[in-house]
Amino acid sequence: MGMASALDTFCGQSYGARQFHMLGIHMQRAMFVLSVVSIPLAIIWANTRSILIACGQQKDIAEEAGLYARFMIPSLFAYGLLQCLVKFLQTQNIVFPMMIFSGITTLFHILVCWVLVFKTGLENRGAALANSLSCWINVLLMVLYVKFSSSCSKTWTGFSKEAFHDTVSFVRLAIPSAVMVCLEMWSFESMVLLSGLLPDPELETSVLSISLNTAATVWMIPYGLSGAASTRVSNELGAQRPYLARNEIQVVNYVAVMLPVVATSNFLDGLQCVLSGVARGCGWQKIGAYINLGSYYLVGIPIAILLAFVFHVGGKGLWLGIICALVVQVLSLATITVRTNWEQEAKKATDRVYDEVIPVDTVS
Structure with a gap:
């Protein structure tokens, strides 16, 4: 979320200057960088248990937190992409569709979370998987909107090596x-x-x-x-x-x-x-x-x-x-x-x- 907030500056100011095609370039560049950065973060998450124990945390608490963190790793990459899409649309004042997509995702998340936590026996692991699944669904909805909506026709001109x-x-x-x-x-x-x-x-x-x-x-x-x-x-x-x-x-x-x-x-x-x-x-x-x-x-x-x-x-x-x-x-x-x-x-x-x-x- 922190690295994606650089798009507040790049995309926001480019949109104000009416350099609309640059918003897509900036978003692609941010997606690439954030995906790369997510790799070492995923390694840290995979070793959460050992890190917490080394910091003096109680072993059973560290075990549970470490297990949850491992099952949350898929959401890390989705969240990076999601933040880039949010900034891309937000700086164009396209907010209502994002609200709708978030609402759809939240309703879906309630059902999925209930099933994975209580009906599958996964408990905390199910909660982490539900978060990951919901995050990817939100990403998919926003990608489809950017791709096919006329609102983004000037700012999204396709993939470019310039990114x-x-x-x-x-x-x-x-x-x-x-x-x-x-x-x-x-x-x-x-x-x-x-x-x-x-x-x-x-x-x-x-x-x-x-x-x-x-x-x-x-x-x-x-x-x-x-x-x-x-x-x-x-x-x-x-x-x-x-x-x-x-x-x-x-x-x-x-x-x-x-x-x-x-x-x-x-x-x-x-x-x-x-x-x-x-x-x-x-x-x-x-x-x-x-x-x-x-x-x-x-x-x-x-x-x-x-x-x-x-x-x-x-x-x-x-x-x-x-x-x-x-x-x-x-x-x-x-x-x-x-x-x-x-x-x-x-x-x-x-x-x-x-x-x-x-x-x-x-x-x-």
């Missing part, structure tokens, strides 16, 4: 994009790992994992706003309309500056999602990665460890550490957004778009 050219420019933005996303998400996940080291790890990991999934469910709402902000900002910058991009951000900045530091973690996370979307739309992934590194790993996790293990607050202390990280992250992103020169960002968008323009007649 394998200049992958360095994509990777150069994709890596900090991934770091920006992963540093935040891993900090939340690390709370579950740390809870496994507390007294009564079964209770602590159960509570923390349920809390994490609950927060992730609520987080999907501001993440949708993040995608909207990213699309609007990148489109307007690519179209050389920096004043429209700036007007959208002023509201976000004003709210972020006025936030009380005692706001709940979900509310803070909603703000950082929108601001992160603005950052991706502008191509600031490297800056975002540094902010997330400092916020979560220099502030949030140390405070979480201090509260949980020194002051013995337990799982609640781990979550309070994340709130501290969110406060630092929101304030940092808001400060950078307020001080941005939008005319200069529009010029950068032009350079980024037209440096890679491929004549339409060369696209196969």
Whole structure:
């Protein structure tokens, strides 16, 4: 998801600049890179059990998690392709079909998950397989839409060898994009790992994992706003309309500056999602990665460890550490957004778009 978010910048700004054929090139390039990156990730997933045990986790918990991770490997490759397709359509403001496909997939997933978990005896393995199957179905539906829909006739012009050219420019933005996303998400996940080291790890990991999934469910709402902000900002910058991009951000900045530091973690996370979307739309992934590194790993996790293990607050202390990280992250992103020169960002968008323009007649 992190590496695919580089398409927020490339596809969004190309669409705004009306270089429609470049969106298909960028998507193919992203699919190639993400498929390659998924291979070492799959190897890590296959060795999850050993990694967790080496980190000091309880053996039976590590065994179950490792088994689940192995059966989730097929979903890894599907998810990479799915994220590329989502960004390709989202940056063109094609959202309704994606909602329909997700709804169809979800309804199908409920049935498949019930059958594989309860009727086949696969239990957790069945849940992992259901996730993989549903993800591939969603990919198939979106591929068919891109291939046959008239909405994508200008942006999808078929496969092209140009997608394998200049992958360095994509990777150069994709890596900090991934770091920006992963540093935040891993900090939340690390709370579950740390809870496994507390007294009564079964209770602590159960509570923390349920809390994490609950927060992730609520987080999907501001993440949708993040995608909207990213699309609007990148489109307007690519179209050389920096004043429209700036007007959208002023509201976000004003709210972020006025936030009380005692706001709940979900509310803070909603703000950082929108601001992160603005950052991706502008191509600031490297800056975002540094902010997330400092916020979560220099502030949030140390405070979480201090509260949980020194002051013995337990799982609640781990979550309070994340709130501290969110406060630092929101304030940092808001400060950078307020001080941005939008005319200069529009010029950068032009350079980024037209440096890679491929004549339409060369696209196969």
